[in-house]
Amino acid sequence: IPMMLIYAALLSIPDEVIEAAECDGVTGMAQFWKIKLPLILPSIGIISILTFVGNFNAFDLIYTAQGALAGPNYSTDILGT
Numbered sequence: 823i824p825m826m827l828i829y830a831a832l833l834s835i836p837d838e839v840i841e842a843a844e845c846d847g848v849t850g851m852a853q854f855w856k857i858k859l860p861l862i863l864p865s866i867g868i869i870s871i872l873t874f875v876g877n878f879n880a881f882d883l884i885y886t887a888q889g890a891l892a893g894p895n896y897s898t899d900i901l902g903t
Contacts, residue, residue, distance in 0.1 A: 824869045831865035832858060 835858060843857050 824873060827865055827869050828862065831862040835861050 839857060839861075840853070843853050848856065
């Protein structure tokens with residue numbers, strides 16, 4: 823789902839902005855770093871918060887299944903917590 827949201831954010835960037843950047847001589851990665859990334863930062867922030875909260879929602883299930891010992895060789899540790 824996060825990739826779909828990022829893709830939607832990239833598609834929502836007006837073509838006029840990209841065209842103006844191309845007329846100004848901005849190409850490739852500079853176009854991404856200086857134009858596209860700043861425009862999709864609000865979406866990336868929301869995606870980060872939702873992913874963080876989603877990881878904490880999985881914590882109780884894993885803790886109930888394995889307890890504080892985290893299973894053999896810490897196999898049930900999750901990255902978000």
